[in-house]
Amino acid sequence: MADWTISLIHETRYVGVFLLMFLETVFPPIPSEIIMPLAGAEAARGSMTLWGVIASGTAGAMLGNLFWYALARVIGVRRFKPFIERFGRWLTMDWADVEKAERAFGRFGPAIVCIGRLLPTLRSIISIPAGLLNLRLKSFLIWSTVGTAGWTALLALSGWGLGRLFKDVEKVLGPLSIAIIAVIVAAYIWRQLTWRNRHPEA
Numbered sequence: 001m002a003d004w005t006i007s008l009i010h011e012t013r014y015v016g017v018f019l020l021m022f023l024e025t026v027f028p029p030i031p032s033e034i035i036m037p038l039a040g041a042e043a044a045r046g047s048m049t050l051w052g053v054i055a056s057g058t059a060g061a062m063l064g065n066l067f068w069y070a071l072a073r074v075i076g077v078r079r080f081k082p083f084i085e086r087f088g089r090w091l092t093m094d095w096a097d098v099e100k101a102e103r104a105f106g107r108f109g110p111a112i113v114c115i116g117r118l119l120p121t122l123r124s125i126i127s128i129p130a131g132l133l134n135l136r137l138k139s140f141l142i143w144s145t146v147g148t149a150g151w152t153a154l155l156a157l158s159g160w161g162l163g164r165l166f167k168d169v170e171k172v173l174g175p176l177s178i179a180i181i182a183v184i185v186a187a188y189i190w191r192q193l194t195w196r197n198r199h200p201e202a
Contacts, residue, residue: 005030009039013048018060021152025064025124032061033120036152040159050160057152058145065127065144072131077102080132098129105133110143117147 008016017039024032039053072080077098084098104112113135116126130140 006038009042014052014056017053017056021057021060022064025061026067032155036155037159040156041163044160044163053156054153058149061148062145068127069131069140072128077132101129102133105135109135110139114143114147117144118151
């Protein structure tokens with residue numbers, strides 16, 4: 001998987017970074033923790049600029065963020081309830097979580113979106129509650145962009161630094177990418193094993 005990502009970024013450059021980050025946000029086959037460091041390492045070789053990598057990665061992620069926000073906004077929070085009741089076990093959330101999020105977004109919506117963009121896993125799904133709970137589009141775009149750009153820049157800079165230190169950076173990032181995916185899968189399994197519906201009668 002890492003080899004395919006490296007090849008796509010090497011051959012298509014900014015377009016590949018944009019596309020990978022868009023796909024990572026919409027349906028994450030490869031996490032941003034792999035994509036952006038690889039793109040940053042490629043920038044260290046001189047085939048792209050670091051700022052171009054950050055901009056293209058941020059733009060791709062924001063397009064995916066906007067997709068989920070718009071879809072959730074159309075669905076609306078009340079229409080979402082049957083989905084939660086049916087699939088909450090796999091999402092490790094119940095309607096109590098949704099109501100708690102609704103109260104939180106009413107008070108701290110922009111800050112939640114911005115901080116959420118900086119947190120692994122949460123950064124890819126925070127658009128959904130923002131759309132469901134009708135966070136203003138302007139606030140969503142501004143604060144999502146700030147958080148997404150920060151996260152993207154951090155990852156790209158880490159890859160850029162590794163690319164300058166190691167000639168064959170793939171030997172470093174390859175095993176690291178496998179470890180990251182393993183941690184994400186393990187975290188989800190742990191949530192499944194420890195999750196409980198606080199309102200099973202709902």
